Amino acid sequence: MVRPTVHDIAKEAGVSLATVDRVLNARPGVREKTIAKVRKAVERLGYVRDTNAANLARQRQYNFAFVLPEGSSQFANALQDALQEAYSSQVADRTLIRVVRVPLQDPHAIVRTLRSLNVNRLDGLALMVPETPQVRDAVSRLKNSGVAVVTLASDLPNSRRDFFVGVDNVAAGRTAALLMGRFAQSAGEILPVTHSLRSRDSLERRLGFDEVISNEFRCLNVLPTVESYGDPERMTRVIERTVAQRKGLIGIYSMGSGNTALLDAIRNSGQIDKLTVLAHELTPTMRHALRENEVAAVIAQNVGHLTRSALRVLRNLCDNFPIFEAQERVRIEVILRENLP
Amino acid sequence: MVRPTVHDIAKEAGVSLATVDRVLNARPGVREKTIAKVRKAVERLGYVRDTNAANLARQRQYNFAFVLPEGSSQFANALQDALQEAYSSQVADRTLIRVVRVPLQDPHAIVRTLRSLNVNRLDGLALMVPETPQVRDAVSRLKNSGVAVVTLASDLPNSRRDFFVGVDNVAAGRTAALLMGRFAQSAGEILPVTHSLRSRDSLERRLGFDEVISNEFRCLNVLPTVESYGDPERMTRVIERTVAQRKGLIGIYSMGSGNTALLDAIRNSGQIDKLTVLAHELTPTMRHALRENEVAAVIAQNVGHLTRSALRVLRNLCDNFPIFEAQERVRIEVILRENLP
DNA sequence: ATTGAAAAGAGGTACGTTCCTCAGATATGC
DNA sequence: GCATATCTGAGGAACGTACCTCTTTTCAAT
Numbered sequence: 001m002v003r004p005t006v007h008d009i010a011k012e013a014g015v016s017l018a019t020v021d022r023v024l025n026a027r028p029g030v031r032e033k034t035i036a037k038v039r040k041a042v043e044r045l046g047y048v049r050d051t052n053a054a055n056l057a058r059q060r061q062y063n064f065a066f067v068l069p070e071g072s073s074q075f076a077n078a079l080q081d082a083l084q085e086a087y088s089s090q091v092a093d094r095t096l097i098r099v100v101r102v103p104l105q106d107p108h109a110i111v112r113t114l115r116s117l118n119v120n121r122l123d124g125l126a127l128m129v130p131e132t133p134q135v136r137d138a139v140s141r142l143k144n145s146g147v148a149v150v151t152l153a154s155d156l157p158n159s160r161r162d163f164f165v166g167v168d169n170v171a172a173g174r175t176a177a178l179l180m181g182r183f184a185q186s187a188g189e190i191l192p193v194t195h196s197l198r199s200r201d202s203l204e205r206r207l208g209f210d211e212v213i214s215n216e217f218r219c220l221n222v223l224p225t226v227e228s229y230g231d232p233e234r235m236t237r238v239i240e241r242t243v244a245q246r247k248g249l250i251g252i253y254s255m256g257s258g259n260t261a262l263l264d265a266i267r268n269s270g271q272i273d274k275l276t277v278l279a280h281e282l283t284p285t286m287r288h289a290l291r292e293n294e295v296a297a298v299i300a301q302n303v304g305h306l307t308r309s310a311l312r313v314l315r316n317l318c319d320n321f322p323i324f325e326a327q328e329r330v331r332i333e334v335i336l337r338e339n340l341p
Numbered sequence: 342m343v344r345p346t347v348h349d350i351a352k353e354a355g356v357s358l359a360t361v362d363r364v365l366n367a368r369p370g371v372r373e374k375t376i377a378k379v380r381k382a383v384e385r386l387g388y389v390r391d392t393n394a395a396n397l398a399r400q401r402q403y404n405f406a407f408v409l410p411e412g413s414s415q416f417a418n419a420l421q422d423a424l425q426e427a428y429s430s431q432v433a434d435r436t437l438i439r440v441v442r443v444p445l446q447d448p449h450a451i452v453r454t455l456r457s458l459n460v461n462r463l464d465g466l467a468l469m470v471p472e473t474p475q476v477r478d479a480v481s482r483l484k485n486s487g488v489a490v491v492t493l494a495s496d497l498p499n500s501r502r503d504f505f506v507g508v509d510n511v512a513a514g515r516t517a518a519l520l521m522g523r524f525a526q527s528a529g530e531i532l533p534v535t536h537s538l539r540s541r542d543s544l545e546r547r548l549g550f551d552e553v554i555s556n557e558f559r560c561l562n563v564l565p566t567v568e569s570y571g572d573p574e575r576m577t578r579v580i581e582r583t584v585a586q587r588k589g590l591i592g593i594y595s596m597g598s599g600n601t602a603l604l605d606a607i608r609n610s611g612q613i614d615k616l617t618v619l620a621h622e623l624t625p626t627m628r629h630a631l632r633e634n635e636v637a638a639v640i641a642q643n644v645g646h647l648t649r650s651a652l653r654v655l656r657n658l659c660d661n662f663p664i665f666e667a668q669e670r671v672r673i674e675v676i677l678r679e680n681l682p
Numbered sequence: 683a684t685t686g687a688a689a690a691g692a693g694g695t696a697c698g699t700t701c702c703t704c705a706g707a708t709a710t711g712c
Numbered sequence: 713g714c715a716t717a718t719c720t721g722a723g724g725a726a727c728g729t730a731c732c733t734c735t736t737t738t739c740a741a742t
Contacts (some may be wrong), residue, residue, distance in 0.1 A: 031719065185526065
């Protein structure tokens with residue numbers, strides 16, 4: 001009982017191999033009746049296409065680019081590492097990946113980069129940048145050139161992007177709130193921090209966080225969000241001032257990047273072991289802070305899943321295949337000191 | 342810049358294609374120096390074997406069996422579903438999987454099942470059963486017949502099994518303890534429950550749990566473990582009695598299966614919203630309980646990962662390939678109401 | 683120098699699919 | 713009935729690797 005091949009189908013349907021091939025690959029030039037015959041034979045024999053052989057023969061090359069934030073972003077570094085790993089394993093076979101890093105705070109530089117991509121040599125693009133009108137336009141241009149576009153981790157909901165790969169950030173914020181509420185041993189104030197609320201992910205997390213806190217943990221009071229705009233010194237100043245002045249402060253919720261500076265500031269305030277600190281993304285900094293009990297929990301998304309999902313979606317978009325949304329839903333992971341991977 | 346092939350390696354190393362093939366597939370008949378030459382060429386060119394072509398040419402068929410607990414185990418059902426899914430996707434191609442369910446409480450039935458496996462038609466076995474001397478012997482027999490054996494979710498550490506696929510259950514217990522300690526709003530007693538401490542996973546979780554509670558949460562007192570031995574009525578009786586009598590009870594930690602009966606019992610006690618309940622494995626029962634706020638958190642392992650990992654490990658064992666332990670380390674997931682997948 | 687085993691080369695076929703060409707068949711419109 | 717367009721058939725060449733046989737080379741021990 002071996003697996004049937006296209007040859008078996010051809011014999012069973014009483015047609016030639018070429019016709020079977022045309023039917024299986026939905027190429028034109030076959031009558032409806034003949035198509036039905038082949039379909040029946042496929043069903044009767046339980047034929048399943050051998051994807052190994054198909055991929056080998058097809059020799060399809062996917063050219064993808066990943067545009068990620070530049071420099072100090074540990075999360076982006078982790079993503080790039082995951083891509084490298086996908087590349088050297090079989091996950092990314094027949095796909096060429098180019099990673100471009102762009103400065104987060106400079107929308108024009110981002111757009112320049114997006115413009116510089118050679119759309120003739122590009123099948124798909126994965127994008128992790130803040131939402132600005134210029135970026136939306138650039139995405140529109142790429143879509144017009146027939147490039148598949150997915151947003152990664154941070155969505156651009158009003159752009160023409162094809163798909164968003166990443167966690168539901170509202171739910172991530174809700175998860176953070178639930179943890180904050182349950183961990184808190186008394187009433188008090190919570191300070192939300194991020195590099196910028198222009199980043200869609202931060203904004204959505206804040207929404208989710210507020211929702212749960214205001215519905216279920218009335219004794220907690222969420223302060224206005226502190227934005228650092230990627231400036232460590234600004235972060236340090238604001239945190240030190242707030243911690244010193246706000247005597248009712250019991251927790252800090254970091255919704256974006258820049259956690260290294262944030263943690264340093266909290267440490268300097270001398271209050272780190274009195275505060276419940278929650279943050280996102282499992283970077284080396286957060287890993288260390290978890291071990292030291294400085295951070296209560298980290299809400300993370302698995303960068304390996306993220307990259308694999310992005311690649312899968314981009315490939316399917318290129319081939320006009322359907323996307324199985326359930327499979328692409330990235331999980332919200334809760335990392336504590338004891339389940340650090 | 343296309344991917345290099347074996348031909349390119351042969352040219353680069355200055356040897357013939359046959360020699361490259363011998364080196365890549367670890368066949369004998371090549372001098373150390375030549376092996377080194379080929380290895381260098383592989384590295385210089387960044388050669389990665391095209392697994393599509395390799396699998397196509399190899400025509401290898403793997404025959405695997407999965408022995409899982411019978412009947413009511415929702416976790417085992419989830420595992421079987423995950424296997425089915427792996428089977429119908431490309432994850433399990435060229436592998437034949439047979440699933441056998443055995444009664445957990447009957448070591449002799451388990452051994453009978455293991456004996457009934459035709460070792461000539463079997464390349465590998467994944468096993469999820471409690472640890473008994475008879476099972477250890479059966480594993481030994483299978484190993485003598487050249488069958489690769491991995492334990493799944495629940496380990497058999499003193500057997501001759503090749504590998505354990507599953508979470509570090511001590512760490513899972515520690516994670517539960519950390520959550521229990523942080524969630525608890527006052528001092529009090531914690532009741533640990535399981536179907537049987539003979540199950541290696543329950544035992545280890547209890548160890549990890551006690552470690553963290555006794556080191557860090559002195560105000561919590563862990564009671565002796567209640568064992569239900571798979572009997573729902575016994576479970577109901579014991580739980581109802583304990584909840585009624587122990588006024589200081591603030592939490593319940595379920596380390597094993599049988600959570601449906603456990604939850605029913607707690608519900609009947611009328612104390613469910615005063616108790617912090619933690620349990621393992623994300624079954625439909627637990628999913629519902631999380632949504633209803635009856636359970637604070639579930640510590641889970643991803644059954645998809647588990648099965649994929651088991652398959653990968655079994656295949657590598659069959660081919661005498663190395664196992665990348667880091668990749669096979671299954672994560673301990675913390676599931677709350679808000680990050681339910 | 684001769685021998686012999688180990689090492690390396692040369693060349694081939696096979697895996698199942700894709701995709702191509704070219705020829706022959708069938709249907710359609712006039 | 714004939715031209716024309718549309719289907720279908722036949723055959724074959726790839727894709728990259730595995731694995732086979734049969735030679736030839738290498739190199740150390742005699």
